[in-house]
Amino acid sequence: MQKNSLLAAAVLLIAVPVGAMPPPLPEVEGKDAAMLRADMESGQTYEGLTPLVYLDRIARIDDHGPRLDAVIATMSQTDLGAEGKRLYDERIAGKARGPLHGIPVLLKDNIEAAGPLATTAGSLALRDNVTNRDAPLVARLRDAGAIILGKTNLSEWANIRSDNSTSGWSAIGGLTKNPHALDRNACGSSSGSAAAVAASLAPIAIGTETDGSITCPAGVNGIVGFKPTVGLVSRTFIVPISHSQDTAGPMALTVRDAAAVMTVIAGSDPADPATAEADTRKTDYVTALSSDALKGKRIGVMRDRIGDGAGVAALFDAAVKQMRDLGATPVEIADSHTGTEGIGPAEFEVLLTELKADMATYLGGLPDANAPRTLADLIAFNKATPEELRWFDQSTFELAESKGDLDSAIYVAAREKAARLAGPEGIDRLLRTHKVDLLVGVTNGPAWVSDLGKGDSYKSPGTSQLPAVAGYPHLTVPMGAVEGLPIGLSIIGAKWSDADVLAAGYAYEQASRKRVAPTYRPSVAP
Numbered sequence: 001m002q003k004n005s006l007l008a009a010a011v012l013l014i015a016v017p018v019g020a021m022p023p024p025l026p027e028v029e030g031k032d033a034a035m036l037r038a039d040m041e042s043g044q045t046y047e048g049l050t051p052l053v054y055l056d057r058i059a060r061i062d063d064h065g066p067r068l069d070a071v072i073a074t075m076s077q078t079d080l081g082a083e084g085k086r087l088y089d090e091r092i093a094g095k096a097r098g099p100l101h102g103i104p105v106l107l108k109d110n111i112e113a114a115g116p117l118a119t120t121a122g123s124l125a126l127r128d129n130v131t132n133r134d135a136p137l138v139a140r141l142r143d144a145g146a147i148i149l150g151k152t153n154l155s156e157w158a159n160i161r162s163d164n165s166t167s168g169w170s171a172i173g174g175l176t177k178n179p180h181a182l183d184r185n186a187c188g189s190s191s192g193s194a195a196a197v198a199a200s201l202a203p204i205a206i207g208t209e210t211d212g213s214i215t216c217p218a219g220v221n222g223i224v225g226f227k228p229t230v231g232l233v234s235r236t237f238i239v240p241i242s243h244s245q246d247t248a249g250p251m252a253l254t255v256r257d258a259a260a261v262m263t264v265i266a267g268s269d270p271a272d273p274a275t276a277e278a279d280t281r282k283t284d285y286v287t288a289l290s291s292d293a294l295k296g297k298r299i300g301v302m303r304d305r306i307g308d309g310a311g312v313a314a315l316f317d318a319a320v321k322q323m324r325d326l327g328a329t330p331v332e333i334a335d336s337h338t339g340t341e342g343i344g345p346a347e348f349e350v351l352l353t354e355l356k357a358d359m360a361t362y363l364g365g366l367p368d369a370n371a372p373r374t375l376a377d378l379i380a381f382n383k384a385t386p387e388e389l390r391w392f393d394q395s396t397f398e399l400a401e402s403k404g405d406l407d408s409a410i411y412v413a414a415r416e417k418a419a420r421l422a423g424p425e426g427i428d429r430l431l432r433t434h435k436v437d438l439l440v441g442v443t444n445g446p447a448w449v450s451d452l453g454k455g456d457s458y459k460s461p462g463t464s465q466l467p468a469v470a471g472y473p474h475l476t477v478p479m480g481a482v483e484g485l486p487i488g489l490s491i492i493g494a495k496w497s498d499a500d501v502l503a504a505g506y507a508y509e510q511a512s513r514k515r516v517a518p519t520y521r522p523s524v525a526p
Helices: 006-015 033-042 050-063 077-092 136-143 191-198 215-221 255-265 310-325 343-364 375-383 395-401 409-433 465-470 498-512
Strands: 071-074 104-108 147-152 181-185 204-209 224-227 247-252 298-302 329-333 438-442 474-482 485-492
Touching: 033 077, 033 255, 050 071, 050 077, 050 104, 050 147, 071 191, 077 147, 104 191, 136 147, 136 255, 147 191, 191 204, 191 215, 191 247, 204 215, 204 255, 215 224, 215 474, 215 485, 224 255, 224 498, 247 255, 255 474, 255 498, 298 310, 310 329, 310 438, 310 474, 310 485, 310 498, 343 375, 343 395, 343 409, 343 465, 375 395, 409 438, 409 465, 438 498, 474 498, 485 498
Parallel strands: 104 147, 104 204, 298 329, 298 438
Antiparallel strands: 071 147, 204 247, 224 247, 224 474, 438 485, 474 485
16 A cells, blocks of 8 residues: 655645646545546646545545545555646647546456556455456546546455455455444445545545445445446456356446446447447436436335335435425335345355356466466465454355356256346336336445444345346435435336436436535444
């Protein structure tokens, strides 16, 4: 981890041409990418300085002060300054590349990026995994002018090692804290990405989701998180769990920023067969945004996914009313999971079998000849490394290792059942039966107290499973807080309806403005 200071950042300005000198060091707290871009375009700040200000903020807030442990590693001050200067020169020459030009972005540390930073998935087994490869989504970000700032902490192996894991913990990065209350969980597995954006350690981060790993952390940290349709974004050079459900997606302060990222990272990749349709399905997601997007829409209200908290129910009622005021017609759905019984065991069978196969494929392609090559290798490493098993076991890894291959009858039947129950007989049925365009629900309950060694204690049934298993788009947008702990509003659509889901979220966000800034309190009353 690079340690930086405002003094070091200021020293770099000596090399900036006099005509390009900005005013005093900019304040980035609470600024989204659109605000930063406006500052750059107006000359109020300078691309070469912006990532250095974020490095200083990471040092002060993540490594010291509240010590969130949201960021695992950063690029060097020298490299970031040089990249920022190059992008500044492009802007001055009239060659700005778009909304992400000069914008720092953090990557979840299961996503590869060329350069000196390892891609660890939070595990000591991959601490030296410097592949010097850009995942295609990272290459797209760079081509759009984004600056890769560093890597974020995550639930180790994206929370698939044990049923008793504590979300947000990894052997590499420690336990990510929720910036709204430091003893509360940041949810997983994209915990570091969410906490980092909430704390303005970067305006944008990339997370990944198999089931809830973008939307839950975004919800409990009070930011926007978008899980796109599976197949819209390449998974190449991302540490996998499941080729049926894995996807990367943006985590940001605003829906507009999330849409800007999606416009860049969506697209086909010959190395990922799931993305065959992406080029024909993608669009300019920013252009598709509209404050009137909810007008005339019928929205299915999944009231059974609220949980027990009266405060959460009140926020959800207010959100539904807000959408009604924006021209939507709410349609009550009493039991959104009727007819999907058995989806949980089927999904779990799919994840276990695909984990064994997909992990072997990924590990087998690593350039380091000494890297582990199979799930069995990882299990053996963990048994020989006490720090890995300090807080919880690897029972899920071991169960996955016992599974057959992708041709096994048990797997094939489970995959068919899970996909059918989540898609045709799940979301598609709800949309068709209730004649609605979108589904809305509660993303999460209030964040629970982190207790290493005792697993997680979710406060809400959540809404992630159906869209995760079906591979359909799922957006979470802040809808307020209970005792200072953020609650997210989920918006879910049919396959490839990503633009409509983002537009609906944007319309709600613009009218409601419910995001709350973190206060870094030590705790809140339970």
